[in-house]
Amino acid sequence: MSVGNSAPVVSVIIPTHNRGALLRESVECMLAQDYPSFEAVYVNDGATDETAAMLDEYAAAHPRRLRALHIDNSGPGPARNAGVRQARAELLLFTDDDVLTPPDWITGMAAVYKTRGFDALCGGIEAVSTAGRVERYLHLRNRARFGDRAKPVKAAPMMNFMVSRKVFEETGGFLDEPLAAAEDWEFCLRLRRTGHSVFYDPVVKVRHRYQEHWDAAVRRMRDAGRLGAYIWWRQGGHVMAYTVYATLRFATCPFWAPLRYPIELWPTAWCMEAAFWSARLGAYLRSFRQPWQAIRDAP
Numbered sequence: 001m002s003v004g005n006s007a008p009v010v011s012v013i014i015p016t017h018n019r020g021a022l023l024r025e026s027v028e029c030m031l032a033q034d035y036p037s038f039e040a041v042y043v044n045d046g047a048t049d050e051t052a053a054m055l056d057e058y059a060a061a062h063p064r065r066l067r068a069l070h071i072d073n074s075g076p077g078p079a080r081n082a083g084v085r086q087a088r089a090e091l092l093l094f095t096d097d098d099v100l101t102p103p104d105w106i107t108g109m110a111a112v113y114k115t116r117g118f119d120a121l122c123g124g125i126e127a128v129s130t131a132g133r134v135e136r137y138l139h140l141r142n143r144a145r146f147g148d149r150a151k152p153v154k155a156a157p158m159m160n161f162m163v164s165r166k167v168f169e170e171t172g173g174f175l176d177e178p179l180a181a182a183e184d185w186e187f188c189l190r191l192r193r194t195g196h197s198v199f200y201d202p203v204v205k206v207r208h209r210y211q212e213h214w215d216a217a218v219r220r221m222r223d224a225g226r227l228g229a230y231i232w233w234r235q236g237g238h239v240m241a242y243t244v245y246a247t248l249r250f251a252t253c254p255f256w257a258p259l260r261y262p263i264e265l266w267p268t269a270w271c272m273e274a275a276f277w278s279a280r281l282g283a284y285l286r287s288f289r290q291p292w293q294a295i296r297d298a299p
Contacts, residue, residue: 008088011083012093031065044068125159125202253269254266
Protein backbone atom coordinates (compact mmCIF):
# COMPACT_ATOMS: atom_id res chain seq x y z
CA MET A 1 0.00 0.00 0.00
CA SER A 2 1.50 3.33 -0.99
CA VAL A 3 1.28 6.60 0.85
CA GLY A 4 -0.68 8.02 -2.06
CA ASN A 5 -3.62 5.66 -1.55
CA SER A 6 -6.79 7.04 0.02
CA ALA A 7 -6.68 4.41 2.77
CA PRO A 8 -4.19 5.11 5.59
CA VAL A 9 -0.95 3.14 5.66
CA VAL A 10 -0.91 2.95 9.48
CA SER A 11 -3.80 2.74 11.92
CA VAL A 12 -2.96 3.72 15.50
CA ILE A 13 -5.23 2.07 18.09
CA ILE A 14 -5.62 3.73 21.51
CA PRO A 15 -8.05 2.35 24.12
CA THR A 16 -9.04 4.79 26.88
CA HIS A 17 -11.08 4.65 30.05
CA ASN A 18 -11.72 7.54 32.48
CA ARG A 19 -8.52 9.42 31.75
CA GLY A 20 -10.09 12.57 30.38
CA ALA A 21 -7.72 14.72 32.41
CA LEU A 22 -4.73 13.21 30.56
CA LEU A 23 -6.28 12.48 27.21
CA ARG A 24 -6.04 15.90 25.58
CA GLU A 25 -2.24 15.87 25.65
CA SER A 26 -2.23 12.37 24.14
CA VAL A 27 -4.52 13.48 21.31
CA GLU A 28 -2.49 16.61 20.60
CA CYS A 29 0.65 14.49 20.31
CA MET A 30 -1.13 12.19 17.89
CA LEU A 31 -2.34 15.04 15.70
CA ALA A 32 1.23 16.40 15.55
CA GLN A 33 2.59 13.23 13.87
CA ASP A 34 4.61 13.92 10.73
CA TYR A 35 3.72 10.64 9.01
CA PRO A 36 1.85 11.40 5.77
CA SER A 37 -0.83 8.69 5.87
CA PHE A 38 -2.24 7.48 9.17
CA GLU A 39 -5.38 7.43 11.26
CA ALA A 40 -5.75 7.40 15.04
CA VAL A 41 -8.64 5.29 16.32
CA TYR A 42 -9.47 6.18 19.92
CA VAL A 43 -11.69 3.60 21.60
CA ASN A 44 -13.71 5.00 24.49
CA ASP A 45 -14.00 1.92 26.69
CA GLY A 46 -17.13 2.90 28.60
CA ALA A 47 -15.66 6.01 30.21
CA THR A 48 -17.90 7.95 32.60
CA ASP A 49 -15.92 11.19 32.59
CA GLU A 50 -15.51 13.79 29.83
CA THR A 51 -13.73 11.34 27.48
CA ALA A 52 -16.63 10.78 25.06
CA ALA A 53 -17.35 14.46 24.49
CA MET A 54 -13.66 15.28 24.11
CA LEU A 55 -13.06 12.57 21.52
CA ASP A 56 -16.15 13.53 19.54
CA GLU A 57 -14.94 17.13 19.52
CA TYR A 58 -11.54 16.15 18.15
CA ALA A 59 -13.02 13.70 15.63
CA ALA A 60 -15.31 16.42 14.26
CA ALA A 61 -12.41 18.85 13.95
CA HIS A 62 -9.98 16.33 12.41
CA PRO A 63 -12.08 13.77 10.49
CA ARG A 64 -9.21 12.60 8.27
CA ARG A 65 -6.85 11.95 11.17
CA LEU A 66 -8.86 10.96 14.21
CA ARG A 67 -11.80 8.64 14.72
CA ALA A 68 -13.73 8.05 17.95
CA LEU A 69 -15.35 4.73 18.78
CA HIS A 70 -17.57 4.32 21.85
CA ILE A 71 -18.15 0.87 23.39
CA ASP A 72 -19.34 -0.56 26.69
CA ASN A 73 -16.61 -1.05 29.26
CA SER A 74 -14.95 -4.36 28.43
CA GLY A 75 -11.23 -3.98 29.21
CA PRO A 76 -8.19 -3.00 27.13
CA GLY A 77 -7.99 -6.20 25.06
CA PRO A 78 -11.57 -6.16 23.74
CA ALA A 79 -11.29 -2.39 23.26
CA ARG A 80 -8.23 -2.86 21.05
CA ASN A 81 -10.07 -5.56 19.08
CA ALA A 82 -12.94 -3.14 18.52
CA GLY A 83 -10.47 -0.51 17.31
CA VAL A 84 -8.85 -2.93 14.88
CA ARG A 85 -12.25 -3.85 13.42
CA GLN A 86 -12.83 -0.18 12.65
CA ALA A 87 -9.27 0.49 11.44
CA ARG A 88 -8.65 0.78 7.72
CA ALA A 89 -4.89 0.17 7.43
CA GLU A 90 -2.97 -3.07 7.07
CA LEU A 91 -0.29 -1.95 9.54
CA LEU A 92 -1.42 -1.57 13.15
CA LEU A 93 0.33 0.49 15.81
CA PHE A 94 -0.80 0.22 19.42
CA THR A 95 -0.28 2.64 22.28
CA ASP A 96 -2.07 3.67 25.48
CA ASP A 97 -3.87 6.78 26.69
CA ASP A 98 -1.16 7.53 29.28
CA VAL A 99 1.58 7.65 26.63
CA LEU A 100 3.01 10.72 24.91
CA THR A 101 4.38 10.22 21.40
CA PRO A 102 7.03 12.33 19.63
CA PRO A 103 6.13 13.85 16.22
CA ASP A 104 8.27 11.29 14.34
CA TRP A 105 6.93 8.28 16.24
CA ILE A 106 4.91 6.65 13.46
CA THR A 107 7.59 7.46 10.88
CA GLY A 108 10.27 5.88 13.04
CA MET A 109 8.32 2.78 13.98
CA ALA A 110 7.28 2.12 10.37
CA ALA A 111 10.91 2.43 9.22
CA VAL A 112 12.27 0.12 11.95
CA TYR A 113 9.48 -2.41 11.38
CA LYS A 114 10.34 -2.59 7.69
CA THR A 115 14.09 -2.82 8.35
CA ARG A 116 13.99 -5.45 11.09
CA GLY A 117 11.68 -7.83 9.26
CA PHE A 118 10.13 -9.38 12.37
CA ASP A 119 6.41 -10.06 12.67
CA ALA A 120 5.87 -7.65 15.57
CA LEU A 121 7.94 -4.76 16.88
CA CYS A 122 8.09 -3.20 20.33
CA GLY A 123 9.71 0.22 20.54
CA GLY A 124 11.41 1.93 23.46
CA ILE A 125 9.70 3.40 26.53
CA GLU A 126 10.84 6.36 28.61
CA ALA A 127 9.24 7.84 31.71
CA VAL A 128 7.38 11.13 31.70
CA SER A 129 8.48 11.48 35.32
CA THR A 130 10.56 9.54 37.83
CA ALA A 131 10.13 12.07 40.62
CA GLY A 132 8.13 9.73 42.85
CA ARG A 133 9.40 6.49 44.35
CA VAL A 134 6.69 4.38 42.71
CA GLU A 135 7.29 5.96 39.29
CA ARG A 136 11.03 5.42 39.61
CA TYR A 137 10.61 1.79 40.65
CA LEU A 138 8.21 0.97 37.81
CA HIS A 139 10.46 2.62 35.25
CA LEU A 140 13.55 0.76 36.45
CA ARG A 141 11.57 -2.47 36.56
CA ASN A 142 10.68 -2.01 32.91
CA ARG A 143 14.29 -1.17 32.00
CA ALA A 144 15.52 -4.29 33.79
CA ARG A 145 13.08 -6.34 31.74
CA PHE A 146 14.07 -5.00 28.32
CA GLY A 147 17.38 -3.16 28.63
CA ASP A 148 18.89 -0.87 26.00
CA ARG A 149 19.83 -3.46 23.39
CA ALA A 150 17.75 -4.47 20.37
CA LYS A 151 16.81 -8.16 20.61
CA PRO A 152 14.04 -10.73 20.13
CA VAL A 153 11.72 -10.91 23.16
CA LYS A 154 9.02 -13.28 24.35
CA ALA A 155 6.44 -10.60 25.13
CA ALA A 156 6.07 -6.84 25.17
CA PRO A 157 3.62 -4.18 26.37
CA MET A 158 1.26 -2.39 23.99
CA MET A 159 2.55 1.10 24.80
CA ASN A 160 4.65 1.11 21.60
CA PHE A 161 3.84 -1.98 19.53
CA MET A 162 3.51 -2.50 15.77
CA VAL A 163 2.14 -5.54 13.97
CA SER A 164 0.56 -6.23 10.60
CA ARG A 165 -3.16 -6.89 10.39
CA LYS A 166 -2.38 -10.27 8.82
CA VAL A 167 -0.31 -11.41 11.82
CA PHE A 168 -2.83 -9.89 14.24
CA GLU A 169 -5.66 -11.87 12.66
CA GLU A 170 -3.62 -15.08 12.43
CA THR A 171 -2.97 -14.72 16.18
CA GLY A 172 -6.69 -14.22 16.83
CA GLY A 173 -6.43 -10.71 18.19
CA PHE A 174 -6.58 -10.01 21.91
CA LEU A 175 -8.45 -12.32 24.22
CA ASP A 176 -12.03 -11.08 24.15
CA GLU A 177 -12.37 -11.18 27.93
CA PRO A 178 -12.38 -8.40 30.56
CA LEU A 179 -8.79 -8.77 31.77
CA ALA A 180 -7.60 -5.90 33.97
CA ALA A 181 -3.93 -6.72 33.27
CA ALA A 182 -1.62 -9.07 31.34
CA GLU A 183 -3.74 -9.01 28.16
CA ASP A 184 -0.64 -7.91 26.23
CA TRP A 185 1.39 -10.83 27.59
CA GLU A 186 -1.40 -13.25 26.67
CA PHE A 187 -1.55 -11.85 23.12
CA CYS A 188 2.23 -12.17 22.67
CA LEU A 189 2.15 -15.71 24.04
CA ARG A 190 -0.34 -16.76 21.37
CA LEU A 191 1.49 -14.77 18.73
CA ARG A 192 4.66 -16.75 19.36
CA ARG A 193 2.77 -20.04 19.58
CA THR A 194 1.41 -19.41 16.08
CA GLY A 195 4.97 -19.20 14.80
CA HIS A 196 5.46 -15.43 14.82
CA SER A 197 8.26 -13.36 16.32
CA VAL A 198 8.47 -10.26 18.52
CA PHE A 199 11.44 -7.92 18.34
CA TYR A 200 12.38 -5.13 20.73
CA ASP A 201 14.23 -2.10 19.40
CA PRO A 202 14.43 0.95 21.72
CA VAL A 203 15.59 3.37 19.03
CA VAL A 204 12.07 4.86 18.67
CA LYS A 205 10.78 5.83 22.10
CA VAL A 206 7.52 7.00 23.62
CA ARG A 207 7.08 8.54 27.06
CA HIS A 208 4.89 6.71 29.53
CA ARG A 209 3.19 8.08 32.63
CA TYR A 210 3.90 5.51 35.28
CA GLN A 211 1.56 5.21 38.24
CA GLU A 212 2.36 7.70 40.96
CA HIS A 213 0.46 6.22 43.88
CA TRP A 214 1.33 3.17 45.92
CA ASP A 215 -2.17 1.70 46.15
CA ALA A 216 -2.74 1.81 42.39
CA ALA A 217 0.65 0.25 41.65
CA VAL A 218 0.12 -2.57 44.17
CA ARG A 219 -3.36 -3.25 42.78
CA ARG A 220 -1.91 -3.49 39.30
CA MET A 221 0.81 -5.86 40.52
CA ARG A 222 -1.78 -8.10 42.18
CA ASP A 223 -3.90 -8.11 39.05
CA ALA A 224 -0.86 -9.19 37.03
CA GLY A 225 -0.09 -12.00 39.44
CA ARG A 226 -3.65 -13.31 39.55
CA LEU A 227 -4.39 -12.97 35.86
CA GLY A 228 -1.03 -14.37 34.87
CA ALA A 229 -2.03 -17.63 36.57
CA TYR A 230 -5.41 -17.57 34.83
CA ILE A 231 -3.81 -16.98 31.42
CA TRP A 232 -1.30 -19.76 31.98
CA TRP A 233 -4.16 -22.13 32.86
CA ARG A 234 -6.14 -21.00 29.82
CA GLN A 235 -3.16 -21.69 27.57
CA GLY A 236 -2.85 -25.22 28.94
CA GLY A 237 0.24 -24.56 31.05
CA HIS A 238 1.15 -26.12 34.40
CA VAL A 239 0.03 -23.50 36.91
CA MET A 240 1.79 -25.26 39.79
CA ALA A 241 5.17 -24.95 38.05
CA TYR A 242 4.36 -21.35 37.19
CA THR A 243 3.55 -20.66 40.85
CA VAL A 244 6.75 -22.34 42.02
CA TYR A 245 8.72 -20.06 39.70
CA ALA A 246 7.00 -17.00 41.19
CA THR A 247 7.79 -18.30 44.68
CA LEU A 248 11.48 -18.72 43.86
CA ARG A 249 11.60 -15.27 42.31
CA PHE A 250 10.11 -13.72 45.44
CA ALA A 251 12.35 -15.75 47.76
CA THR A 252 15.49 -14.62 45.93
CA CYS A 253 14.41 -10.98 45.68
CA PRO A 254 16.92 -9.83 48.36
CA PHE A 255 19.73 -11.15 46.15
CA TRP A 256 18.75 -9.85 42.71
CA ALA A 257 17.00 -6.59 43.66
CA PRO A 258 20.31 -4.84 44.60
CA LEU A 259 21.53 -5.51 41.06
CA ARG A 260 18.54 -3.70 39.53
CA TYR A 261 17.56 -0.94 41.92
CA PRO A 262 19.27 1.70 44.05
CA ILE A 263 19.25 1.02 47.77
CA GLU A 264 16.33 3.34 48.52
CA LEU A 265 14.10 1.23 46.24
CA TRP A 266 14.92 -2.17 47.73
CA PRO A 267 11.96 -2.13 50.16
CA THR A 268 9.66 -1.02 47.34
CA ALA A 269 10.87 -3.85 45.11
CA TRP A 270 10.37 -6.40 47.88
CA CYS A 271 6.83 -5.19 48.63
CA MET A 272 5.84 -5.20 44.96
CA GLU A 273 7.23 -8.70 44.46
CA ALA A 274 5.35 -9.80 47.58
CA ALA A 275 2.09 -8.42 46.13
CA PHE A 276 2.68 -10.21 42.84
CA TRP A 277 3.66 -13.52 44.45
CA SER A 278 0.83 -13.56 47.00
CA ALA A 279 -1.73 -12.94 44.23
CA ARG A 280 -0.20 -15.68 42.07
CA LEU A 281 -0.15 -18.16 44.97
CA GLY A 282 -3.65 -17.16 46.06
CA ALA A 283 -5.03 -17.72 42.55
CA TYR A 284 -3.47 -21.18 42.37
CA LEU A 285 -4.82 -22.22 45.77
CA ARG A 286 -8.28 -20.85 45.02
CA SER A 287 -8.38 -22.83 41.78
CA PHE A 288 -8.93 -26.01 43.83
CA ARG A 289 -12.31 -24.75 45.03
CA GLN A 290 -13.34 -22.12 42.45
CA PRO A 291 -13.58 -22.08 38.66
CA TRP A 292 -10.85 -20.09 36.96
CA GLN A 293 -13.40 -17.69 35.47
CA ALA A 294 -14.37 -16.61 39.00
CA ILE A 295 -10.70 -16.03 39.83
CA ARG A 296 -10.30 -14.02 36.65
CA ASP A 297 -13.18 -11.73 37.61
CA ALA A 298 -12.21 -11.34 41.27
CA PRO A 299 -11.64 -7.72 42.40
